Amino acid sequence: xxxxxxxxxxxxxxxxxxxxxxxxxxxxxxxxxxxxxxxxxxxxxxxxxxxxxxxxxxxxxxxxxxxxxxxxxxxxxxxxxxxxxxxxxxxxxxxxxxxxxxxxxxxxxxxxxxxxxxxxxxxxxxxxxxxxxxxxxxxxxxxxxxxxxxxxxxxxxxxxxxxxxxxxxxxxxxxxxxxxxxxxxxxxxxxxxxxxxxxxxxxxxxxxxxxxxxxxxxxxxxxxxxxxxxxxxxxxxxxxxxxxxxxxxxxxxxxxxxxxxxxxxxxxxxxxxxxxxxxxxxxxxxxxxxxxxxxxxxxxxxxxxxxxxxxxxxxxxxxxxxxxxxxxxxxxxxxxxx
Numbered sequence: 001x002x003x004x005x006x007x008x009x010x011x012x013x014x015x016x017x018x019x020x021x022x023x024x025x026x027x028x029x030x031x032x033x034x035x036x037x038x039x040x041x042x043x044x045x046x047x048x049x050x051x052x053x054x055x056x057x058x059x060x061x062x063x064x065x066x067x068x069x070x071x072x073x074x075x076x077x078x079x080x081x082x083x084x085x086x087x088x089x090x091x092x093x094x095x096x097x098x099x100x101x102x103x104x105x106x107x108x109x110x111x112x113x114x115x116x117x118x119x120x121x122x123x124x125x126x127x128x129x130x131x132x133x134x135x136x137x138x139x140x141x142x143x144x145x146x147x148x149x150x151x152x153x154x155x156x157x158x159x160x161x162x163x164x165x166x167x168x169x170x171x172x173x174x175x176x177x178x179x180x181x182x183x184x185x186x187x188x189x190x191x192x193x194x195x196x197x198x199x200x201x202x203x204x205x206x207x208x209x210x211x212x213x214x215x216x217x218x219x220x221x222x223x224x225x226x227x228x229x230x231x232x233x234x235x236x237x238x239x240x241x242x243x244x245x246x247x248x249x250x251x252x253x254x255x256x257x258x259x260x261x262x263x264x265x266x267x268x269x270x271x272x273x274x275x276x277x278x279x280x281x282x283x284x285x286x287x288x289x290x291x292x293x294x295x296x297x298x299x300x301x302x303x304x305x306x307x308x309x310x311x312x313x314x315x316x317x318x319x320x321x322x323x324x325x326x327x328x329x330x331x332x333x334x335x336x337x338x
Contacts, residue, residue, distance in 0.1 A: 003032055003082070003104075004032065005031065005032065006029045006030060006031055006032065007029070007030060007032055007102060007103035007104045008027055008028070008029060008030075008102065008103050008312050008313075009027070009028055009029075009030050009072050009100075009101065009102040009103070010025050010026070010027055010072065010073050010101035010102065010312060010313075010315050010316065011025065011026050011027075011028055011069075011070060011071065011072055011073065012024065012025060012057070012067070012068065012069050012070065012071055012072075012073055013025055013026040013069060014069050015057060015067055015069055016057060019323070020054060020057070020319060020320055020323055021320065022316040022317055022320055024057075024316070025073065025315075025316040027312070027313055030102075032104050033104060033105065033106040034106070035083050035106045036106070038086060038108055038109055038110070039086070039106050039107060039108055039109065040081050040083050040084075040085065040086050040089055040106070040107060040109050040112070041081075041082050041083035041104060041105075041106055042079035042080060042081055042082060042083075042095060042097070042099065042104065042105050042106075042107060042112075043079055043080045043082050043103065043104055043336055044077045044078075044079045044099045044102065044103055044104065044105065044312075044335040044336060045077070045078045045079055045080060045094070045121050045334075045335060045336050045337070046077060046078050046121040046122065046125060046332055046333060046334050046335055046336075047075050047076065047077040047099060047100075047101060047125070047315065047332075047333045047335060048075065048076055048077070048125035048126065048129060048130075048131070048159075048330055048331065048332055048333070049075065049315065049318050049319050049322055049331040049333065050130070050131060050159055050160075050322075050330075050331075051155075051158065051159075051223075051246060051322060051323065052246060053073075053074070053075065053319070054319075054323055055246075055247070056074070072100045072101060072102050073100060073101040073315070074098065074100050074101075075098070075099065075100055075101050075315075076096070076097070076098060076099070076125060076129060076130060077096075077097070077098075077099030077100075077105075077125070077335070078094060078095070078096055078099075078115060078121040078124050078125055079094070079095055079097065079099050079105065080092065080093070080094055080095075080336075081093045081094075081095060081112075082104075085109075086109035087109050087110075088114075089109050089112065089114070093114050094114065094115050094116075094117050094121075094124075095112040095113060095114055095115060096112065096113045096114075096115050096124055096125075096129070097111055097112040097113065098111070101312065101315050102312070103312060103335060103336065113286075121332070121334075122304070122306045122308070122330070122332045123297075123304055125330065125332055126159065126163075126304050126305075126306055126329065126330035126332065127163055127293055127297065127302065127304040127330075128290045128293055128294065129330075130279055131159040131160050131163060131330050132160075132163045132289070132290075132293050132304075133279055133282070133286055133289045133290065133293075134160050134245065134279040135160045135161075135163035135164035135167055136163070136167055136289040136292065136293060137277070137279065137281075137282045137285070137289060138160075138164060138221060138243045138245050138277065139151075139164050139167045139168050139171070139219075139221065139243070140167070140171070141277075141282070142241070142243045142275050142277050143168075143219040143221060143241050143243045144219075144241060145167075145168045145171050145173050145218075145219050146171070146172070146173070146218075147171060147172025147173065148172060148173070148174070149173050149174070149218035149219060150173065150174050150176065150213055150215055150216065150217050150218050150219075150237075151165070151168040151173040151174065151175050151176070151217075151218065151219045151220075151221065152175075152176045152177075152178065152213065152217050152219070152220045152221070152232060152235075153165045153168070153175070153176075153177055153178065153220075153221040153223070154178045154200075154220075154221070154222055154223045154224040154228045154229075154232075155178070155179070155180075155223035155224050155246070156177030156178055156179050156184075156188055156194070156197070157177070157179040157180070157184040157187065157188060157305075157328040157329070158223060158328075158329075159329060159330035159331070160223060160245060160246070161177065161221070161223050162177075162188075162192060162305050162328070162329055163293075163302070163304075164221045164245075165177050165188065165192060165194050165221075166192055166193065166296070166301070166302045166303065167293075167296075167302070168219070168221075169193055169194065169195075169301075170296050170301045170302065173218075173219070174195050175194045175195050175196075176194065176195060176196040176197075176198065176212045176213060177192075177194045177196070177197050177198070178197075178198045178199075178200050178209075178228060179197060179198070179199060179200070180199070180200060180201060180325045181199055181201065181325075182199050182202075184197070184199070184328060185197035185198055185199045187328065191303065191305075192303060192305075196212045198212060200228060206231065209231060209235070210235070213235050215237075216235050216236065216237040216240075217232060217235045217236050217237060217240055218237050218240050218241070219240065219241045219242075219243065220232040220233075220235075220236065220240070220241075220242045220243065221243045221245060222242060222243060222244050222245060222246070223245050223246040224246070224247065225244075225246075225247035225259070225260070226247075226259075226260070227260075229242075229260045230260030230261055230262065233260055233262045233263070233266045233267075233272070234262060234266065236266065236270050236272045237270065238270045238271055238272075239270070239271050239272070239273075240270065240272045240273075241272070241273050241274075241275070242272060242273070242274040242275070243275065243277070244274060244275060244276035244277070245276075245277070304329065304330070305328050305329025305330065306329045306330050306331070306332045307321070307322075307326075307327035307328060307329055307330070307331045307332065308332050308334065309331065309332065309333045309334065310333075310334050311333070311334070311335070312333065312335050314333055315333045318331045318333055319331075
């Protein structure tokens with residue numbers, strides 16, 4: 001194929017002082033990069049956006065490196081190899097990797113994973129991507145969910161939460177999802193098969209939460225921190241498990257709220273285990289997770305939700321929408337065609 005001389009990139013124009021705005025990014029044209037030894041040139045097909053990327057811009061995510069204005073915004077994407085193959089890679093292969101927010105990227109061949117072209121890029125980036133894999137290992141390895149237990153997940157309509165709840169349901173748990181609106185709460189039940197959906201903004205939330213967990217909570221999958229985590233800690237069963245996955249309530253603000261009350265007293269009295277994790281801890285087992293998630297999808301036990309955006313220029317707005325709670329599922333930005 002004939003390559004253009006330039007391509008579009010989305011740069012971090014400035015680090016957000018409080019809430020993220022689209023003005024924190026800028027789109028520019030740049031020369032097509034040239035691969036070096038062991039590298040391949042890839043054309044981005046689609047990228048995904050996660051709330052954890054906001055923690056990276058805060059400098060509070062050690063795995064993301066120090067945030068810096070003037071750099072291409074990082075991110076995961078599905079791309080097509082367009083240069084001569086390196087090793088097992090061949091021109092035309094679809095791969096999963098750290099493309100960043102740009103139309104073309106150079107990546108090390110050893111860092112790329114070849115993906116099935118018959119599966120949509122959205123699924124590779126969502127339910128079979130880092131979001132879905134995070135949910136899988138958070139539920140199965142950190143939460144160790146068992147059949148018959150009560151499982152509660154916050155930000156349940158989000159990219160990780162909507163998968164985590166379905167994984168717990170597939171394992172036989174009773175699933176309660178907490179979302180940010182009545183519409184999302186209803187969707188959790190009607191579309192995803194959760195047992196209960198709750199709106200955390202409801203005036204009766206505390207009463208509704210108690211009513212939804214009559215046998216208290218065995219596993220709480222926390223994506224938010226703050227007040228929701230505190231509410232869950234007061235509802236935990238003895239020997240319950242709290243899976244600390246994210247702190248969305250503290251990402252997009254310069255004045256995060258205080259941590260939950262009751263730590264460590266509630267943990268000690270009820271012998272509750274509270275554990276944080278990163279999906280990268282399970283990197284050697286990604287294939288295992290994807291195989292099981294794919295099997296559940298094929299069996300109709302797992303449904304992927306996406307919020308779809310078209311064009312690289314829409315990535316900043318997709319990010320702002322995600323943090324504002326506008327979207328459900330995994331935000332996917334279609335950059336190019338396959």
